[in-house]
Amino acid sequence: VVGCSSKESSVEKKDGNKTSNKEMVIAVNENFISMDPHNTGDTNSNSVQSAMLEGLLGFDADGKITPKLAESYTVSENALEYNFKLRKGVKFHDGVDFNAKAVKVNFERIMKDNSLRLNSRGFNLITKIDIINDYEIKVTLKEPYAGMLTRFVSAKILSPKLLAEGKEKIAKDPVGTGPFKFVEWIQGDHLTVERFDGYWGKGERVKKITYKPVPENGSRVAMLKTGEAQVIYPLPSQNIKELENNNAIKVEKIPSTIAQYVSINTMKKPFNDPRVRQALNYAVDKDAFISVVNSGLGLPLDSIIPNKTLHYVKQKEYKQNIEKAKQLLKEAGYDNGFKTEIWGNTNSDTMKGMQFIQQQLKAIGVDLKIKSMEEGTLSDEIYGAQKPEDTKLQMWYVSWSAYPSDTTNATKPLFYGGSFPPNGANTAYYKNDQVDKWMEEVNKTADPTKQDEIYRDIQSTIYKDAPWIFLGVDEILAGKRTNVDGVVITPDGGIDVTDANMK
Amino acid sequence: MSNTLLKVTGLKKSFSIPDGMFGKKKTLKAVHDVSFMIPEGKTFSLVGESGCGKSTTGRLISRLIAPSQGEIWIDGEEISQRKESQLKIMRKKVQMIFQDPYASLNPRMKVRDIVAEPLAIHTNLSKAQRYKRVSEILEVVGLSEYHANRYSHEFSGGQRQRIGIARALIMKPKLIIADEPVSALDVSIQAQILNLLKDLQSEFNLTYLFISHDLSVVEHISDHIGVMYLGTIVESGPKEILFSNPQHPYTKALLSSIPIPDPRLRRERIILQGDLPSPVNPPTGCRFHTRCPVAMDICKVTEPSVKKGGTADHFVACHLVE
Amino acid sequence: MIQYILKRILEMIPILFIVSILIFLFTHLIPGDPARLVAGKDATLDEVDVIRAQLGLNQPIWEQYLTYMNHLFHGNLGTSLKTKLPVTDMFGDRFMPSIYLTLASMVWALEVGLLIGTLSAVFKNKWQDYLGMVTAVSGISLPGFWLGLILIQIFSVQLGWFPTGGAEGWKSYVLPSLTLGAGIMSMLARFTRSSLLETLKADFIRTGRAKGLKESVVIPKHALRNSLIPVVTIAGLQFGFLLGGSVVVETVFSFPGMGRLLIDSIAFRDYPVIQAELLLFSVEFIVVNLIIDLLYSFLNPKIRYAV
Amino acid sequence: MEKLLQVDNLETVFTKDKQKIKILHGVNFHINKGEVIGLVGESGSGKSITSLSIMKLFKGTSGEITSGRIQFNNEDLANKSEDEMRKIRGKQIAMIFQEPMTSLNPVMKIGEQLLEPIRLHLGLKEKKAREHAVSILKKVGIPRAEEIMSEFPHQLSGGMRQRIMIAMAISCHPQLLIADEPTTALDVTIQAQILDLMKQLQQKEKMSVLLITHDLGVVAEMCDRVVVLYAGKVVEEADVFDLFESPKHPYTKGLIGSVPKLGQKKDKLDSIKGNVPDPSNLQKGCKFAPRCNDAMSICIKEEPPEMNFENGRSCSCWLYKEERGRIRV
Amino acid sequence: MELSKAVNQNNTVITEKKYSPLQDFWKNWKRQKTAFWASLFILLLIIIAVIGPYIAPHDPYKPDYNALLKGPSKDHIAGTDEYGRDIFSRLLAGARISLSVSFLSVSIGAIIGTILGLVSGYFGGWLDRLIMRASDVMFAFPDILLAIAIVAILGPGLTNVVIAVSIFGVPSFARLVRGSTLEAKETLFVEAAKSMGASHIRIMFQHILPETLGSLIVFVSMRIGTAILAASSLSFLGLGASPETPDWGAMLSLGRDYLGTSPHVVIMPGIAIFLTVLAFNVVGDGLRDVLDPKTKNE
Numbered sequence A: 001v002v003g004c005s006s007k008e009s010s011v012e013k014k015d016g017n018k019t020s021n022k023e024m025v026i027a028v029n030e031n032f033i034s035m036d037p038h039n040t041g042d043t044n045s046n047s048v049q050s051a052m053l054e055g056l057l058g059f060d061a062d063g064k065i066t067p068k069l070a071e072s073y074t075v076s077e078n079a080l081e082y083n084f085k086l087r088k089g090v091k092f093h094d095g096v097d098f099n100a101k102a103v104k105v106n107f108e109r110i111m112k113d114n115s116l117r118l119n120s121r122g123f124n125l126i127t128k129i130d131i132i133n134d135y136e137i138k139v140t141l142k143e144p145y146a147g148m149l150t151r152f153v154s155a156k157i158l159s160p161k162l163l164a165e166g167k168e169k170i171a172k173d174p175v176g177t178g179p180f181k182f183v184e185w186i187q188g189d190h191l192t193v194e195r196f197d198g199y200w201g202k203g204e205r206v207k208k209i210t211y212k213p214v215p216e217n218g219s220r221v222a223m224l225k226t227g228e229a230q231v232i233y234p235l236p237s238q239n240i241k242e243l244e245n246n247n248a249i250k251v252e253k254i255p256s257t258i259a260q261y262v263s264i265n266t267m268k269k270p271f272n273d274p275r276v277r278q279a280l281n282y283a284v285d286k287d288a289f290i291s292v293v294n295s296g297l298g299l300p301l302d303s304i305i306p307n308k309t310l311h312y313v314k315q316k317e318y319k320q321n322i323e324k325a326k327q328l329l330k331e332a333g334y335d336n337g338f339k340t341e342i343w344g345n346t347n348s349d350t351m352k353g354m355q356f357i358q359q360q361l362k363a364i365g366v367d368l369k370i371k372s373m374e375e376g377t378l379s380d381e382i383y384g385a386q387k388p389e390d391t392k393l394q395m396w397y398v399s400w401s402a403y404p405s406d407t408t409n410a411t412k413p414l415f416y417g418g419s420f421p422p423n424g425a426n427t428a429y430y431k432n433d434q435v436d437k438w439m440e441e442v443n444k445t446a447d448p449t450k451q452d453e454i455y456r457d458i459q460s461t462i463y464k465d466a467p468w469i470f471l472g473v474d475e476i477l478a479g480k481r482t483n484v485d486g487v488v489i490t491p492d493g494g495i496d497v498t499d500a501n502m503k
Numbered sequence B: 001m002s003n004t005l006l007k008v009t010g011l012k013k014s015f016s017i018p019d020g021m022f023g024k025k026k027t028l029k030a031v032h033d034v035s036f037m038i039p040e041g042k043t044f045s046l047v048g049e050s051g052c053g054k055s056t057t058g059r060l061i062s063r064l065i066a067p068s069q070g071e072i073w074i075d076g077e078e079i080s081q082r083k084e085s086q087l088k089i090m091r092k093k094v095q096m097i098f099q100d101p102y103a104s105l106n107p108r109m110k111v112r113d114i115v116a117e118p119l120a121i122h123t124n125l126s127k128a129q130r131y132k133r134v135s136e137i138l139e140v141v142g143l144s145e146y147h148a149n150r151y152s153h154e155f156s157g158g159q160r161q162r163i164g165i166a167r168a169l170i171m172k173p174k175l176i177i178a179d180e181p182v183s184a185l186d187v188s189i190q191a192q193i194l195n196l197l198k199d200l201q202s203e204f205n206l207t208y209l210f211i212s213h214d215l216s217v218v219e220h221i222s223d224h225i226g227v228m229y230l231g232t233i234v235e236s237g238p239k240e241i242l243f244s245n246p247q248h249p250y251t252k253a254l255l256s257s258i259p260i261p262d263p264r265l266r267r268e269r270i271i272l273q274g275d276l277p278s279p280v281n282p283p284t285g286c287r288f289h290t291r292c293p294v295a296m297d298i299c300k301v302t303e304p305s306v307k308k309g310g311t312a313d314h315f316v317a318c319h320l321v322e
Numbered sequence C: 001m002i003q004y005i006l007k008r009i010l011e012m013i014p015i016l017f018i019v020s021i022l023i024f025l026f027t028h029l030i031p032g033d034p035a036r037l038v039a040g041k042d043a044t045l046d047e048v049d050v051i052r053a054q055l056g057l058n059q060p061i062w063e064q065y066l067t068y069m070n071h072l073f074h075g076n077l078g079t080s081l082k083t084k085l086p087v088t089d090m091f092g093d094r095f096m097p098s099i100y101l102t103l104a105s106m107v108w109a110l111e112v113g114l115l116i117g118t119l120s121a122v123f124k125n126k127w128q129d130y131l132g133m134v135t136a137v138s139g140i141s142l143p144g145f146w147l148g149l150i151l152i153q154i155f156s157v158q159l160g161w162f163p164t165g166g167a168e169g170w171k172s173y174v175l176p177s178l179t180l181g182a183g184i185m186s187m188l189a190r191f192t193r194s195s196l197l198e199t200l201k202a203d204f205i206r207t208g209r210a211k212g213l214k215e216s217v218v219i220p221k222h223a224l225r226n227s228l229i230p231v232v233t234i235a236g237l238q239f240g241f242l243l244g245g246s247v248v249v250e251t252v253f254s255f256p257g258m259g260r261l262l263i264d265s266i267a268f269r270d271y272p273v274i275q276a277e278l279l280l281f282s283v284e285f286i287v288v289n290l291i292i293d294l295l296y297s298f299l300n301p302k303i304r305y306a307v
Numbered sequence D: 001m002e003k004l005l006q007v008d009n010l011e012t013v014f015t016k017d018k019q020k021i022k023i024l025h026g027v028n029f030h031i032n033k034g035e036v037i038g039l040v041g042e043s044g045s046g047k048s049i050t051s052l053s054i055m056k057l058f059k060g061t062s063g064e065i066t067s068g069r070i071q072f073n074n075e076d077l078a079n080k081s082e083d084e085m086r087k088i089r090g091k092q093i094a095m096i097f098q099e100p101m102t103s104l105n106p107v108m109k110i111g112e113q114l115l116e117p118i119r120l121h122l123g124l125k126e127k128k129a130r131e132h133a134v135s136i137l138k139k140v141g142i143p144r145a146e147e148i149m150s151e152f153p154h155q156l157s158g159g160m161r162q163r164i165m166i167a168m169a170i171s172c173h174p175q176l177l178i179a180d181e182p183t184t185a186l187d188v189t190i191q192a193q194i195l196d197l198m199k200q201l202q203q204k205e206k207m208s209v210l211l212i213t214h215d216l217g218v219v220a221e222m223c224d225r226v227v228v229l230y231a232g233k234v235v236e237e238a239d240v241f242d243l244f245e246s247p248k249h250p251y252t253k254g255l256i257g258s259v260p261k262l263g264q265k266k267d268k269l270d271s272i273k274g275n276v277p278d279p280s281n282l283q284k285g286c287k288f289a290p291r292c293n294d295a296m297s298i299c300i301k302e303e304p305p306e307m308n309f310e311n312g313r314s315c316s317c318w319l320y321k322e323e324r325g326r327i328r329v
Numbered sequence E: 001m002e003l004s005k006a007v008n009q010n011n012t013v014i015t016e017k018k019y020s021p022l023q024d025f026w027k028n029w030k031r032q033k034t035a036f037w038a039s040l041f042i043l044l045l046i047i048i049a050v051i052g053p054y055i056a057p058h059d060p061y062k063p064d065y066n067a068l069l070k071g072p073s074k075d076h077i078a079g080t081d082e083y084g085r086d087i088f089s090r091l092l093a094g095a096r097i098s099l100s101v102s103f104l105s106v107s108i109g110a111i112i113g114t115i116l117g118l119v120s121g122y123f124g125g126w127l128d129r130l131i132m133r134a135s136d137v138m139f140a141f142p143d144i145l146l147a148i149a150i151v152a153i154l155g156p157g158l159t160n161v162v163i164a165v166s167i168f169g170v171p172s173f174a175r176l177v178r179g180s181t182l183e184a185k186e187t188l189f190v191e192a193a194k195s196m197g198a199s200h201i202r203i204m205f206q207h208i209l210p211e212t213l214g215s216l217i218v219f220v221s222m223r224i225g226t227a228i229l230a231a232s233s234l235s236f237l238g239l240g241a242s243p244e245t246p247d248w249g250a251m252l253s254l255g256r257d258y259l260g261t262s263p264h265v266v267i268m269p270g271i272a273i274f275l276t277v278l279a280f281n282v283v284g285d286g287l288r289d290v291l292d293p294k295t296k297n298e
């Protein structure tokens, strides 16, 4: 069989362990965009980078923040100072030592270059980086930012030598401290990494991992079946039954932090009436949504954030109740329903979801017109409006995903009064002064209990106000050959291969 | 003396032909200084060997191609450099009959539409009127109404040529350029057509430029004859004079080659020696000298000028003629 | 001939100049803001503005064009807005696979298409003809993803003969080229049939037979070449389209080709990549069509082009 | 004399609109070895179809031979398979077609087309074949033969093309050459050359020629015997001298009368009135009767049988019923 | 004229019959057996396109979440789709859009392209170069960009899909027709027409166009299928009909993910498209034969 990549590599040195000579292929659904960790916005690039690069902090399997290149860390009470004790004896792939200096160059790079994605997400708030000693470093912020810890996960530490070589090199040829080191990246075809034998972490892992972008669902499944790939992510939900019956394959379901919803423009008639928005929520059968659109996978979205997200509190779900929905519409003065329009991009899943909403709303007399738009055009339509009055947006079918640890990112861009497009993704044009205040407040504290409290209030208030039709939380699927070990899919869709191995 | 319908002076045409795939271009002088005139109602015939430029001359006069040099006067108008858009009136007056009857008929059109086409172009007769004229003209050329509904491939060679003639006649043009109109016809129809052409000529005062290689046909139909050799007219004159007193050796050879329809009169032909020289590289001096049985030294060097050949209207280009 | 080719090549310069303006305007004027798309949904206005400035998109459009052209003249196709990699790098790994795939698809499609078309014409209204028709119609009316996935199912999953995707080794080209060529093969078969039927009526075919030539000589040697003009036109067009890559096939077979890159770039409004690709395709089409024109005069020597 | 070709009662039919149209109504004639036979008749009388029937070149048309025999070297061609015919075509029987413009392949160089039969039938290889081709071209009076080999048909004048056709036909030294109006498109000097050439070839190689033409001058010049065809039937067959001296059939007389003769000072040529009848709509009796000046009442009722006279002459006309003619049944 | 009187009298009898091109066509058309039946099938399709939604056994829009992706059964002879809608009913209802969009867009593209191709091939020179280079550029522009531009300028909608698909077709048709035109304009009968003084328009349409018909018909009938698929791919760019509309191409494309698991979702519209394209091709072949005087009577 040709193309089966799990062949033994005979020339490599033997360390007595047979499994370590295996090679693994991981097929993902999209192309990798960049290998510059400080400027990456897509999940797949992130996944690949995480094989080679590490940050001071990391996530565990549930998405909780744990130390990684830092042995431990502390945050000051005013949430302005972050102190890291660094791991000793860590080396970069190019042989350079990992230490506080290396961390500083990395952070300074992000601080200074405002074209980097991470710059605007926290790092531009940094005022000072103090090297306390070779293995201790302190970072001081201008103002508190609750998402900062998550950013320290994202800010992977690159070899200072590489940083000196410039941006282009960084984007193509990353050098970090991770368990695998970069081998080659053939644009559009594959990216290969090789076990880094000088890795600080313990454990056995495969010799080589090749990441392949395979956009076609059916082809990805075929690769898993033929053994051309040992891991595929995502696995299309339609194939779940078929694959579950296959002995050589195991299907993994991972609860995600992807929230699916329809945002409703709360400033536009008739949606300026909360009763109307609630009515829409009551009109939709979330379980049917999950079974029709998501092939039965996932959970209803029963808060404004997914249950895996930090500070999540379950709310009283809007269970489908057509009578109640009609009643609410009547109260709001829309006995005969109304006409409106829903926007969405042209992914087949989105189109499927929009059709479902259309079918559901028909029952309460809402005549929904579907307008699917090509991504760029859609983005222009949404962000082109400079003021809330200018927008033509009524409803938007979309999903949102943030790191489980990053509740700020899961709420502020979506519900904060200052996040109206084009300044954020608050496409519901939701503005509640109380909520705005809470959000500012929660950001200023480093105290988890206080955060918990505030977020509880935020969730219940917004959920009642119903600026969205709350639909579901995705369950993500991955497929693995049964002989695969130690490959972990995280709730945000990342692939952790630190302990990747094959039997 | 009737007025001149067609007058051609110093007509020249060269084609540039590619020499191989990548070579430079070569010039082929297909027509090289041709001058003659036809009085209204008369017939001028061009005879000559294949490839000597007869058809090209015809195509030049009908302005299917533009001359490189020279003047063409038709009915008092000079048309040699006119643009396509200014030629329509002239095209109504001048019609062509083509050498290849089959290829000149659109295989996808019915005969009635082929023949009616000039009417459709130049008149605003209704369809019915046009078809009526077609039926008339078809009978004139010896075809019947029942042929009108067919396609050209369903006809025999001779019938096809009659279609072509019908098409040329239907406009009752002033000048007909007939490029070998009867060479594909069998004798009986040939006779009919020749008679017909003559009848039409006297009835409508038609003028013919008749291109042929059949000297017996030419003799029958023409008033004047021009003998062409390699792009030039080497001898021209009224037919009686030309046939009774040919001056140019080439004309003589031509005349001797005519087959005579009497097996008892089989004779030794004077077959010209050598090949027709290439018009790309015409011989210096007299163009005929390479094949001329009576060539002299001067013939190789100097091109003979056109001289009066004894009688009026008789012109010869030969060093032998004083 | 050489002169003609040279002239056509020289002609390309002003054309490409105009084309570059067109492409530039077109890509910049369609809706969609790369700065926003690069920044992400959650980005604030300030972030977007910073990125816009950095991408040089806040300058007047003619200034952007001048900068672009200036770079172009120095052989610099620009840097991708999305990946920050030089466009040449992104093309590098994709260009040759695209070319190979195109050639592979074209070669089999031409051969099989001509064969089916010829057989259909020769056996007009016999079973061979009907079979040819059904094959051709299948090839054109079934979408590529269908054929591709079925081929994967049969030849990769069931039989394990060919890999499901990629571009390593000749085997990985087999299934994509089969998928890609199917539609072209169909077109060519139908055109060959139609055109050949016309030629078979010609007198010179009879001449060939009168010489005692076999049908197997008369048809390919005398008839086919006289029928090729529409076939060549279509084949040329398809060849051009193939060079531009096929999104469907590249997607189904996870093939690293130019097509998907273009589509991805369009979705992202990655101007430099779009522009570079379009410019490249324009050149390709112009060259392909030049070749077609030359083929015309080879196939029918009466067709000559005025220089 | 040895017979090379004997055509007996040949009937050829075309189908149009599901309707069978008989073009040849039982054609009889023969050709001896080394003989030149002229086949004359008006346009549409079936001359070309007769020649196509001998070659059985009906592929792609609706034509077929429905009855009759074509004995060539004592073998019946009418029953030969396509494969067997192929070995005969071009090699033993060659043909020159009437349409020089369309009978050459427009996209193949002259040389290629000319070399085909030479390679096929004479088995000559590259250089030899080329030399042979060039020599044949020279024989038929093509100037610049070498260059012409690499030119395309459309670059040549009509006459040149016909000479190419002739060259192609004689290139394999056929036993029988069917020449369908070979010199119609040629000028007299070349015509003279070609006729001369055909004569030479015919005499040297004992080639027989079936010369289809309407140029009675050519017939007189070339032929030994003449077969006159009218509406798909042979109406008269005679030695060339007899025919011109004393044509029997009124149609033959008409044909000879319509030839313009050099030096003849006539304003109008004699011609046969009317024209060849439509083969799909033939009337009873003698097909020529409607155009015949001597038509009698029997002529429109009954078809005249073939009557044989001395000296191998035959004629189908009721005028000679009382004469010495023996009616062949 | 004396000669004319000499014509046979007996021949004129059969010519009394009036000549009518339509009757002539019909007579020949009936003779093309396969094509005749195929044209009846197309007629049937047209009828379905008109009355399809009314004869559908189920509401083509009505979902049934309890019968998702069911294979063919008595009640749903073509099965149900991912919302439990009856596929057969959707096919019937979708005929209108698929047929009208594909047929209209192919026709418009063909007409414009043919005219450009004729002009380009016939006149040659700078006009030819202009048109051809323009079409080269058109070729290089991917459909998706044009589609985005059209949505931006004209907005979404079926009319605009027709416009878009027509535009995609124009350069191909132009190239094809130009190729045949280059050949046809060298024929002697075109020269003959010129010598008669025929206008350019007349020569192009009366003499040259018919010579290109053979390839044109083939191309049109082939493109019907491509157009159905192209139109659906445009709905993926938000140009076409909204996603709930039963359009064959969209049904086929949206069913993509179910190919491995519930193949009937794609096979059914696939069959509909296949049969349609087949019918158009058979009719095209028949038309070619009827329009070609050399074969029409065979």
Ligand SMILES: Nc1ncnc2c1ncn2[C@@H]1O[C@H](COP(=O)(O)OP(=O)(O)OP(=O)(O)O)[C@@H](O)[C@H]1O
Residues within 6 Å of the ligand: B015, B016, B017, B028, B029, B030, B048, B049, B050, B051, B052, B053, B054, B055, B056, B057, B099, B213, B279, D155, D156, D157, D158, D159, D160, D185, D187
């Ligand atoms: N379009 C053309 N391009 C190049 N050469 C041409 C063209 N037309 C004619 N010629 C050449 O010009 C010369 C004269 O050709 P023309 O057709 O006028 O001869 P002709 O006298 O009519 O001969 P024929 O009696 O055989 O018809 C020939 O050598 C021919 O090859």
Ligand SMILES: Nc1ncnc2c1ncn2[C@@H]1O[C@H](COP(=O)(O)OP(=O)(O)OP(=O)(O)O)[C@@H](O)[C@H]1O
Residues within 6 Å of the ligand: B154, B155, B156, B157, B158, B159, B186, D014, D016, D023, D041, D042, D043, D044, D045, D046, D047, D048, D049, D050, D061, D062, D098, D214, D279
């Ligand atoms: N393919 C065909 N289909 C139907 N009828 C045909 C076909 N070919 C020839 N005919 C008819 O057969 C008859 C004889 O034609 P043929 O070509 O043999 O005439 P011909 O004697 O060679 O005339 P010409 O001297 O004009 O060449 C004509 O009436 C013609 O219409």
Ligand SMILES: [Mg+2]
Residues within 6 Å of the ligand: B054, B055, B056, B099, B179, D157, D158
């Ligand atoms: Mg000529």
Ligand SMILES: [Mg+2]
Residues within 6 Å of the ligand: B156, B157, D047, D048, D049, D098, D180
């Ligand atoms: Mg004939």
